[in-house]
Structures are given as structure tokens and as C-alpha cells.
Amino acid sequence: xxxxAHPSTIFSSIPSPTVKAxxxxxxxxxxxxxxxxxxxxxxxxxxxxxxxxxTNLIQDPLIASLILQFFVSIENVDYARLIFSQQCxxxxxxxxxxxxxxLQDQDGWPKQVFLTYYQMVSQGIMLDITTFHFLLHACCxxxxxxxxxxxxxxxxxxxFGISRSLNNNLxxxxxxxxxxxxxxxxxxxxxxxxxxxxxxxxxxxxRLGLFTxxxxxxxxxxxxxxxxxxxxxxxLVSACSKLRDLKMGxxxxxxxxxxxxxxxxSLLNCLVDMYIKCxxxxxxxxxxxxxxxxxxxxxxxxxxISGFVKVGDLTAARHLFNQTRKKNLISWTTxxxxxxxGGFYSKSLELFREMRLENVRPDxxxxxxxxSACAHMEYIILGRSIHGLVVKYGMIIDGxxxxxxxxxxxKCKLLDLANKVLEQLPGKNVVSWNSMLDGYCRSGxxxxxxxxxxxxxxxxxxxxxxxxxxxTKFHLFEELFDLFREMQGSKVKPNSLTLVSLLSSCASVGAxxxxxxxxxxxxxxxxxxxxxxxxxxxxxxGKCGSxxxxxxxxxxxxxxxxxxxxxxIAAHAMEGQPHKAIALYMEMEVSGIKPxxxxxxxxxxxxxxxxxxxxxxxxxxxxxxxxxLKPAVQHYGCMVDLLGRVGRLEDAKEFIETMxxxxxxxxxxxxxxxxxxxxKVKLAEHAFECIIKMDPSNASAYVLLSNIYAKxxxxxxxxxxxxxMKEIGVQKQLGCSLIExxxxxxxxxxxxxxxxxxxxxxxxxxxIEGQKGRLHEEEEAAPSSQHSEKLAVAFGLITTPxxxxxxxxxxxxxxxxxxxxxxxxxxAYDREIVLRENFRFHRxxxxxxxxxxxx
DNA sequence: GTAGGGTTAG
Numbered sequence: 008x009x010x011x012a013h014p015s016t017i018f019s020s021i022p023s024p025t026v027k028a029x030x031x032x033x034x035x036x037x038x039x040x041x042x043x044x045x046x047x048x049x050x051x052x053x054x055x056x057x058x059x060x061x062t063n064l065i066q067d068p069l070i071a072s073l074i075l076q077f078f079v080s081i082e083n084v085d086y087a088r089l090i091f092s093q094q095c096x097x098x099x100x101x102x103x104x105x106x107x108x109x110l111q112d113q114d115g116w117p118k119q120v121f122l123t124y125y126q127m128v129s130q131g132i133m134l135d136i137t138t139f140h141f142l143l144h145a146c147c148x149x150x151x152x153x154x155x156x157x158x159x160x161x162x163x164x165x166x167f168g169i170s171r172s173l174n175n176n177l178x179x180x181x182x183x184x185x186x187x188x189x190x191x192x193x194x195x196x197x198x199x200x201x202x203x204x205x206x207x208x209x210x211x212x213x214r215l216g217l218f219t220x221x222x223x224x225x226x227x228x229x230x231x232x233x234x235x236x237x238x239x240x241x242x243l244v245s246a247c248s249k250l251r252d253l254k255m256g257x258x259x260x261x262x263x264x265x266x267x268x269x270x271x272x273s274l275l276n277c278l279v280d281m282y283i284k285c286x287x288x289x290x291x292x293x294x295x296x297x298x299x300x301x302x303x304x305x306x307x308x309x310x311x312i313s314g315f316v317k318v319g320d321l322t323a324a325r326h327l328f329n330q331t332r333k334k335n336l337i338s339w340t341t342x343x344x345x346x347x348x349g350g351f352y353s354k355s356l357e358l359f360r361e362m363r364l365e366n367v368r369p370d371x372x373x374x375x376x377x378x379s380a381c382a383h384m385e386y387i388i389l390g391r392s393i394h395g396l397v398v399k400y401g402m403i404i405d406g407x408x409x410x411x412x413x414x415x416x417x418k419c420k421l422l423d424l425a426n427k428v429l430e431q432l433p434g435k436n437v438v439s440w441n442s443m444l445d446g447y448c449r450s451g452x453x454x455x456x457x458x459x460x461x462x463x464x465x466x467x468x469x470x471x472x473x474x475x476x477x478x479t480k481f482h483l484f485e486e487l488f489d490l491f492r493e494m495q496g497s498k499v500k501p502n503s504l505t506l507v508s509l510l511s512s513c514a515s516v517g518a519x520x521x522x523x524x525x526x527x528x529x530x531x532x533x534x535x536x537x538x539x540x541x542x543x544x545x546x547x548x549g550k551c552g553s554x555x556x557x558x559x560x561x562x563x564x565x566x567x568x569x570x571x572x573x574x575x576i577a578a579h580a581m582e583g584q585p586h587k588a589i590a591l592y593m594e595m596e597v598s599g600i601k602p603x604x605x606x607x608x609x610x611x612x613x614x615x616x617x618x619x620x621x622x623x624x625x626x627x628x629x630x631x632x633x634x635x636l637k638p639a640v641q642h643y644g645c646m647v648d649l650l651g652r653v654g655r656l657e658d659a660k661e662f663i664e665t666m667x668x669x670x671x672x673x674x675x676x677x678x679x680x681x682x683x684x685x686x687k688v689k690l691a692e693h694a695f696e697c698i699i700k701m702d703p704s705n706a707s708a709y710v711l712l713s714n715i716y717a718k719x720x721x722x723x724x725x726x727x728x729x730x731x732m733k734e735i736g737v738q739k740q741l742g743c744s745l746i747e748x749x750x751x752x753x754x755x756x757x758x759x760x761x762x763x764x765x766x767x768x769x770x771x772x773x774x775i776e777g778q779k780g781r782l783h784e785e786e787e788a789a790p791s792s793q794h795s796e797k798l799a800v801a802f803g804l805i806t807t808p809x810x811x812x813x814x815x816x817x818x819x820x821x822x823x824x825x826x827x828x829x830x831x832x833x834x835a836y837d838r839e840i841v842l843r844e845n846f847r848f849h850r851x852x853x854x855x856x857x858x859x860x861x862x
Numbered sequence: 863g864t865a866g867g868g869t870t871a872g
Contacts, residue, residue: 473871
């Protein structure tokens with residue numbers, strides 16, 4: 008408390024009336040108020056009391072109420088009443104002034120108002136309409152249903168009868184707390200409604216998201232002969248914003264203009280917001296242009312910033328933000344959250360720091376926004392310190408704020424902390440559980456995730472999709488489809504994201520029949536195929552070797568995104584159709600779509616699969632010179648692959664040595680594979696050394712080198728490699744092949760004996776060996792007759808009808824023996840064999856392969 | 863009685 012001068016000095020310095028006019032700071036009333044507020048005992052009070060009586064200041068209700076407050080605080084109400092009996096003011100008025108004073112006190116607690124109220128009741132003080140207004144106001148500040156109904160009951164008993172303004176106030180109070188039932192009851196039971204009664208009812212609907220009800224009520228209001236005002240329109244136009252109902256919004260705009268309502272104030276902001284949210288930027292700006300002078304209204308500016316954020320134009324949003332003269336917390340939060348929504352998390356945190364440097368104190372919304380940014384970046388240290396800030400500010404953690412914290416700890420894989428917040432969270436909802444579920448999923452705790460998922464009190468589409476994405480991510484194909492079937496039996500309908508997840512899983516294991524089934528499901532349920540779903544379908548068909556179906560889906564989409572184009576280009580690349588990929592790329596350029604990094608990976612890999620060196624160089628240079636895209640290590644990898652495939656090994660080596668970024672192990676592996684093809688032992692050894700320097704236990708490098716030595720018949724070197732592998736414990740990556748049959752995906756690994764049909768499979772393999780009509784060369788590792796793709800093809804020959812294609816997905820590139828054996832099998836058994844390696848297909852038919860020897 | 867900012871799957 009600031010030091011207050013002794014009363015005697017205050018009184019001696021009371022200025023004359025003329026001075027008072029010029030020096031309002033020393034207003035005697037203000038002095039008295041300050042002094043009264045600091046009074047702590049009766050002894051201090053008495054001198055000023057005498058002064059107040061002589062100057063008649065005691066008749067000032069505020070002063071009187073402070074005296075009252077003083078005596079209430081020292082629990083001597085009797086003395087207070089004695090004092091008041093000497094003055095002419097009715098007691099209720101003074102008590103009301105006290106209530107008003109307590110309400111205005113920024114740091115005050117609405118509970119204080121109720122303490123005063125209980126004192127009034129126990130003292131038998133009469134309550135009037137003003138008292139009730141203050142009480143309702145306090146109820147709004149800190150809603151408590153018991154207190155609210157106590158006040159409502161007191162109003163009914165007071166004998167005034169319920170006035171329209173009290174009724175409106177009661178409605179407003181319940182509306183703020185979202186109590187539709189109470190508001191409706193007060194509305195229905197009060198026939199003498201004015202515009203405020205209607206507005207309160209309408210805004211209650213809008214607040215609760217019942218937009219259509221709000222608009223319906225507007226019709227009834229007109230029918231009732233009540234003229235709407237600007238505030239009515241504000242509620243209704245904001246309902247149209249939320250509904251994205253441009254037509255209704257425009258007709259409300261027209262109504263306002265025709266009925267002479269003021270559309271230059273707050274209503275203007277709402278209309279601008281509505282036009283922006285409905286995607287009518289031009290109309291919004293036309294409306295702004297019609298304003299007479301340049302407005303500096305911070306709400307309007309913020310509306311515009313938010314509009315640009317919604318349409319994804321963050322540059323424009325930031326430009327406006329920088330020009331906003333009187334930024335407040337909401338403008339800052341709008342811009343910060345804009346960056347979060349656009350995925351520019353670092354930018355959002357940067358701006359938050361700037362905000363704090365400007366001494367703007369964040370509230371719950373601002374903090375949960377930056378917590379969400381920290382969560383996405385997995386910035387746990389900053390995230391925890393913001394959690395600390397939440398505690399420091401004494402914020403109550405519930406609802407949104409709590410959910411953002413669960414999300415933070417989940418994304419950072421701190422499951423205990425996430426659980427702790429969850430347990431202590433008062434208003435848990437499906438978002439809280441979803442965030443926790445996501446924590447288990449991304450930590451790889453699949454079992455725990457499933458148990459948690461089963462126990463969730465409520466599941467929405469996010470819950471199902473989170474669990475399903477988890478299965479997709481961990482390649483649990485069976486579990487994924489089982490869960491999908493379960494989902495179809497539940498109340499929640501699969502959405503396009505569910506289907507994207509299923510399709511991407513089908514794509515990764517090459518499960519064409521499952522993919523076709525998902526596509527049929529989409530058609531059957533008349534789910535709209537948007538760009539994202541089309542991309543997933545094209546990707547699935549492309550990766551399952553069904554290029555014509557991919558083209559079909561692709562051609563049906565009119566406005567294609569870069570992702571869709573890229574998926575189609577990649578499909579051609581995988582098929583080894585470089586010219587089609589290039590033609591498509593050119594078509595894309597013509598249609599005005601800019602390629603991205605991924606497009607160029609697809610395009611360069613197409614060139615590589617077709618051995619198109621000149622084209623490869625051309626596009627590699629083009630990405631930088633025309634599109635200003637910096638080639639990443641994958642792009643350099645494609646180029647090395649391309650040069651290696653056509654046998655320009657020295658060029659490839661030089662390319663690696665002059666590339667501006669550090670080559671990684673995969674680049675040297677590319678070169679090594681080419682060395683294996685072209686029997687360049689020396690260069691292979693150099694590449695090997697480079698790989699081992701970076702990654703001493705790189706399994707594929709050892710295996711490749713060993714194979715290269717074997718091919719060169721350098722047995723001693725080969726066994727050295729083998730010994731070395733044992734010494735450092737290098738584990739060979741197991742070859743693995745997938746084949747879809749009868750609703751499941753079968754997985755084979757080299758020398759695998761686990762399949763129930765293994766006896767039949769191995770006798771089939773013997774038969775194949777017999778077909779070759781020659782003995783096998785000496786094999787260094789597992790004989791190629793037991794390579795996983797052979798097992799899979801044998802399985803396919805046994806289990807599928809004659810002449811149907813056999814589709815296999817490999818995790819590794821196949822060896823040359825398998826490649827020639829597949830050609831032979833395709834002729835001997837008259838089967839098309841479609842085999843997918845990591846990034847390309849081989850189609851074996853009538854004894855030849857679509858790759859034309861470029862494997 | 864009214865307008866601008868908020869959490870989760872990809």
C-alpha cells in the first residue's frame with residue numbers, strides 16, 4: 008500500500024475551488040477515498056469522519072460506501088449504521104454503492120460481493136432492483152449455479168415482480184454459462200419481450216453453435232413485430248460466418264442497409280469477417296473500400312489478419328499485423344496461432360517471444376497456442392517452461408489448455424507426465440483421450456495404445472483413425488483391417504482420412520485386392536474422391552502395379568494438386584516408363600502447377616530407370632535454375648543411380664566427389680551396386696571404405712562387397728569380408744517378400760520354413776530347379792533357390808489359378824539369379840509375374856522382363 | 863444484449 012499522508016496534512020492542502028479546476032489530481036474526494044481505503048482502525052478513522060461531515064462529503068455515495076466497507080471490514084456494522092442514521096441517504100443506496108465499488112475493483116473477488124449481500128440480508132436491509140443488477144453482474148463474473156438460483160429466488164420473493172431488465176439480465180447470466188434450458192424458460196415465460204430479450208436469446212443460440220435455431224428465431228422476431236438492431240445483426244452475421252452461409256449473410260447485409268441500420272461500426276467487422284470466411288475476399292475489401300476514412304479499429308484489423316490466416320496467406324496476414332497500430336493480446340494471438348495453423352512453428356515461437364518483450368501478458372489461449380507449437384516441434388524444454396508459466400499465473404488448467412498440455416507431453420513421448428495431466432484434468436473430453444492415445448501410438452506402445460483405446464469412454468473419428476494410423480505405421484496390416492471392420496460396426500463412420508490410411512497400408516505391402524476393395528467401398532458409400540483421396544488411390548494402384556487403374560483415377564480429377572501429379576509421375580517411374588513420366592511432367596508444367604522436391608525425385612528416378620542421362624541432367628539442373636529448389640541428398644542419389652545404371656561409373660564417382668552437400672551412405676551404396684553390375688571391384692572397394700567410415704556396421708555394404716568378390720572369384724577376399732562381418736557382428740538385412748492371398752498378406756523370408764504350406768512350396772521349388780535344366784553355380788550365401796521371392800513365387804504358383812498374374816513385393820533389390828529365374832518361370836508356367844522392388848517394378852512375361860536388363 | 867484469437871489423427 009502506498010504511504011498516505013496524515014489526514015491533517017490532507018485537509019490543510021485542500022485547494023480552493025479555482026485551483027481544483029486546474030489541478031484535478033488533488034481532488035479532495037480522491038484524497039478521502041485513498042485515505043479511507045487505507046484506514047485500518049477506528050482511531051485512524053475518527054478525524055476524517057469529522058471532516059467528512061463538515062464538508063458534507065459524507066453525502067457522496069462512494070464515500071459513504073467506503074465508510075461502510077471500513078466498518079464491515081472491522082466487523083462493526085452497528086457503528087456504521089449509527090453513522091448512517093445521521094445522514095439523509097437511504098441505507099440501500101449506500102450498500103449498493105458499496106456493491107458497485109466492489110464490483111469495479113479489478114483485483115476484487117466476486118465472492119466479496121456476495122459476502123456483502125449476505126450482510127445486507129442479515130441486517131434486514133431492503134434490496135432493490137439496483138442491488139439485484141449488481142448481484143447478477145457478480146454472478147456473471149464467477150458463475151455458480153447455487154448462487155445464481157439464490158439470487159433468482161430472492162428476486163421473485165422481493166415483491167417487485169420481475170422487471171424486464173432483470174429478466175433480460177438473468178437470461179444473459181445463464182447464457183454466459185451456456186445454460187440453454189434456463190435461458191429458454193425465462194424467454195418463453197416472459198411475454199413482454201423487447202429487442203434485448205430477443206437478442207439475448209439469439210446470441211445464446213449462436214454461443215452454443217445452434218446457428219440455424221438462431222436464424223429461425225430471427226424470423227419469429229420479425230413476425231412478432233420487433234425491430235432488430237445492430238446487435239441482432241452482429242449475432243446473426245457471425246452465425247452465417249460460422250455456417251459459411253454466404254447467401255444468408257448477404258441477405259442480412261441487405262436487410263441492415265435497407266432498414267437504416269448502422270453498418271459502419273461493429274457490424275462492419277462482422278460483415279467483413281463473414282465475407283472472408285465465406286471465401287469472398289473481394290466483397291470484403293469492397294466493403295472496406297466503401298468506408299469513408301482509414302480505420303484504426305484493432306478488432307477490424309484482427310478480423311482481417313484472421314481472414315488471411317484462414318485462406319493460408321500468412322504473408323498478407325503478417326503484413327497487416329505489422330501495420331496494426333494498437334496491437335492487443337488478441338491480435339498477437341491471432342498472428343501466433345496463424346503461424347501454428349500454417350505449420351510455421353518456429354515463427355510462431357519467435358513472435359511469442361516478441362510479444363513477451365513488448366510486455367503483453369499472455370492468457371490461457373495464447374499459452375495453449377504456443378504449447379501446441381512446442382508440441383509439434385517436440386520442444387520439451389520450452390514446453391515445460393510454458394507449463395511453468397501457466398502455473399505461475401495461477402491459471403486453472405481445464406478444457407483446451409489441459410488438452411494442449413497432454414498433447415505436448417504425448418508428442419514428446421513423456422507418457423507419465425501426459426497421464427498425470429489427464430488424471431488431474433477436470434473437464435476431460437474425447438480430445439484429451441485422443442491426445443493420450445496418440446502418445447502411446449507414437450511411442451510405439453501399440454499394446455498399451457489398444458488397451459487405452461478399448462477403455463476410452465468416448466471414441467470419435469480421430470480416435471479410430473489414430474489407432475488405425477498406428478497399425479499402418481508399424482505395418483500391422485491384419486490388425487489394421489480387423490480394426491476397420493470393427494469400426495464399420497460402430498457408430499463412427501470412416502472418413503476420407505480413414506480410407507487414406509487403409510490405402511497407404513495397401514500400397515506399402517502391395518495388397519492390390521485389399522486396395523480394390525477399399526476403392527469399391529468408397530464408390531459404394533458415395534464418398535467424394537477429393538484430391539487427397541485420389542492421391543492415395545493413385546499411389547496405391549501405382550505401388551500395386553496397376554498403372555491403368557491409377558491413370559483412370561487420375562484422369563477423373565479436374566483440379567489436380569502437385570501431390571496428385573507427383574503420385575502419377577512416380578507410378579510411371581516405378582513402371583519403368585520414363586517417357587510417360589516426362590510427358591506427364593510437361594503437362595503439369597503447362598497446367599501451371601509448380602513441381603516440388605518430391606516431383607523431382609519421381610522424375611529423376613524415372614530417368615534413372617530408363618537410363619535417360621541427358622534428360623536426368625536437364626531436370627536436375629532445372630529444379631535449381633527454374634524452380635529455385637535446392638537438390639537434397641535424394642536427388643543426388645538419383646543422379647548417381649542414373650550414371651551407375653548406364654555404366655558411367657567414373658562420372659558417377661566424380662559427381663559424388665563434387666557435390667556440394669555431404670554424400671551419405673546411400674549415395675555410395677548406389678555406386679557400389681552399379682560396380683557390382685559392371686564388375687568394377689576397385690571402385691567398389693573405394694565406395695565400401697567411404698560407407699564404412701560413416702557407418703561402420705552397414706550390413707548391405709558388407710553383403711555387396713562379398714558378392715562382388717564372389718563374382719570376381721576372389722574367394723580369399725570374400726572370406727575376409729565374411730570374417731569381418733562376424734567379428735563386428737554385422738547383421739545381414741533379411742530379404743523379405745510379400746504376397747497377397749485370400750484376404751491376407753503372406754510374408755516370406757529367405758530359407759523360411761514357417762508357412763503351413765512349406766512342404767508343397769519346397770517341392771515346387773525343386774520342380775522349378777528342374778525346369779532350369781542345369782545345375783546351380785556355387786552359391787556364396789543362401790542358395791538363390793531359397794531367396795524369399797522364390798518362396799513367394801512358388802507359393803503363388805501353388806495357390807492361385809493358372810494364368811493369373813502373381814504379384815510380389817520385395818523389400819530388397821533382387822539378385823541377378825532370381826531375375827533370370829523369374830524370366831524362366833514366367834515362360835515355363837505361362838504366368839505374368841509382377842515383382843516390386845523398393846522403387847520399381849519388374850514385369851516378367853513370356854520369358855522376358857519389362858526392365859530390359861536395367862535392374 | 864454485440865464483433866476479432868484456442869486443443870486431437872494426416
